Amino acid sequence: xxxxxxxxxxxxxxxxxxxxxxxxxxxxxxxxxxxxxxxxxxxxxxxxxxxxxxxxxxxxxxxxxxxxxxxxxxxxxxxxxxxxxxxxxxxxxxxxxxxxxxxxxxxxxxxxxxxxxxxxxxxxxxxxxxxxxxxxxxxxxxxxxxxxxxxxxxxxxxxxxxxxxxxxxxxxxxxxxxxxxxxxxxxxxxxxxxxxxxxxxxxxxxxxxxxxxxxxxxxxxxxxxxxxxxxxxxxxxxxxxxxxxxxxxxxxxxxxxxxxxxxxxxxxxxxxxxxxxxxxxxxxxxxxxxxxxxxxxxxxxxxxxxxxxxxxxxxxxxxxxxxxxxx
Ligand SMILES: Nc1ncnc2c1ncn2[C@@H]1O[C@H](COP(=O)(O)OP(=O)(O)O)[C@@H](O)[C@H]1O
Ligand SMILES: [Mg+2]
Numbered sequence: 001x002x003x004x005x006x007x008x009x010x011x012x013x014x015x016x017x018x019x020x021x022x023x024x025x026x027x028x029x030x031x032x033x034x035x036x037x038x039x040x041x042x043x044x045x046x047x048x049x050x051x052x053x054x055x056x057x058x059x060x061x062x063x064x065x066x067x068x069x070x071x072x073x074x075x076x077x078x079x080x081x082x083x084x085x086x087x088x089x090x091x092x093x094x095x096x097x098x099x100x101x102x103x104x105x106x107x108x109x110x111x112x113x114x115x116x117x118x119x120x121x122x123x124x125x126x127x128x129x130x131x132x133x134x135x136x137x138x139x140x141x142x143x144x145x146x147x148x149x150x151x152x153x154x155x156x157x158x159x160x161x162x163x164x165x166x167x168x169x170x171x172x173x174x175x176x177x178x179x180x181x182x183x184x185x186x187x188x189x190x191x192x193x194x195x196x197x198x199x200x201x202x203x204x205x206x207x208x209x210x211x212x213x214x215x216x217x218x219x220x221x222x223x224x225x226x227x228x229x230x231x232x233x234x235x236x237x238x239x240x241x242x243x244x245x246x247x248x249x250x251x252x253x254x255x256x257x258x259x260x261x262x263x264x265x266x267x268x269x270x271x272x273x274x275x276x277x278x279x280x281x282x283x284x285x286x287x288x289x290x291x292x293x294x295x296x297x298x299x300x301x302x303x304x305x306x307x308x309x310x311x312x313x314x315x316x317x318x319x320x321x322x323x324x325x326x327x
Pocket of ligand 1: 011012013018019020038039040041042043044045046047
């Protein structure tokens with residue numbers, strides 16, 4: 001569905017050239033859910049803007065369903081629905097007017113528009129409010145309206161640029177329900193950018209992006225497997241932390257430490273070392289607590305780039321086993 005080759009985008013500003021996208025190669029299959037995960041400034045929006053014909057690439061090619069985005073932007077636009085990072089609704093119009101305008105832009109007939117507006121607004125639970133000005137909508141309602149609008153013309157590819165940023169958890173969940181519904185019902189292909197790890201988790205494949213490049217591309221499961229079987233976090237007297245780290249390094253060759261809070265650090269347990277409890281029992285300095293969890297995508301990102309995608313606590317894995325007291 002999507003084919004990207006040697007894609008590069010350089011912005012020339014007053015201060016000189018800035019390479020936002022620096023050589024991307026990837027394909028997205030029909031019906032696939034593909035995620036781009038990366039911190040702010042990684043180049044996600046720039047990539048999405050090129051795919052949706054808003055920006056021209058500096059180098060390289062992009063095709064959508066075999067149509068080149070620079071040669072045939074109009075035909076490409078018919079195939080895609082885009083939900084932008086920055087809201088793009090007209091808030092002086094009602095929901096129904098925003099939808100109708102969009103339908104006209106896409107050349108839908110009056111009957112098609114009427115049927116489709118009713119169906120989509122009902123799906124996102126806004127039919128009762130259809131005549132109200134968007135100005136009076138909450139953030140979550142606006143987002144739902146944007147999703148309804150993005151799906152209105154039956155796009156084959158839905159592109160979402162950080163669609164749930166700044167929304168409360170309940171609205172985020174609702175939006176995901178619509179997106180998965182569209183995917184299941186219509187076999188839609190989905191390309192998502194996000195810096196929320198749990199949104200990238202449910203993708204078929206995901207690319208981790210940093211400074212304009214992909215630093216990894218695989219299924220979420222395979223990426224997490226590369227980190228190691230488990231992440232161990234230890235808590236001890238802050239003065240003893242360095243001592244414990246050097247013991248772990250000398251005895252077990254463990255090198256990748258990550259400081260958590262004061263007096264607490266974590267490390268991926270190398271696969272060939274075995275049981276975490278046995279490792280920790282060899283430490284002679286008192287350990288106040290030990291936590292063992294499965295690696296998450298933040299661990300993957302840290303291992304590859306040396307820094308986290310997001311510092312939010314939402315990144316925490318639900319698969320915790322906590323040991324307190326004497327080990
Ligand atoms: N129109 C522009 N002009 C100059 N620099 C830009 C422009 N758009 C984006 N950039 C720069 O390109 C880089 C990537 O930005 P962006 O694609 O928005 O990243 P992301 O969406 O991953 O946060 C950033 O360094 C950003 O400042
Ligand atoms: Mg962005």
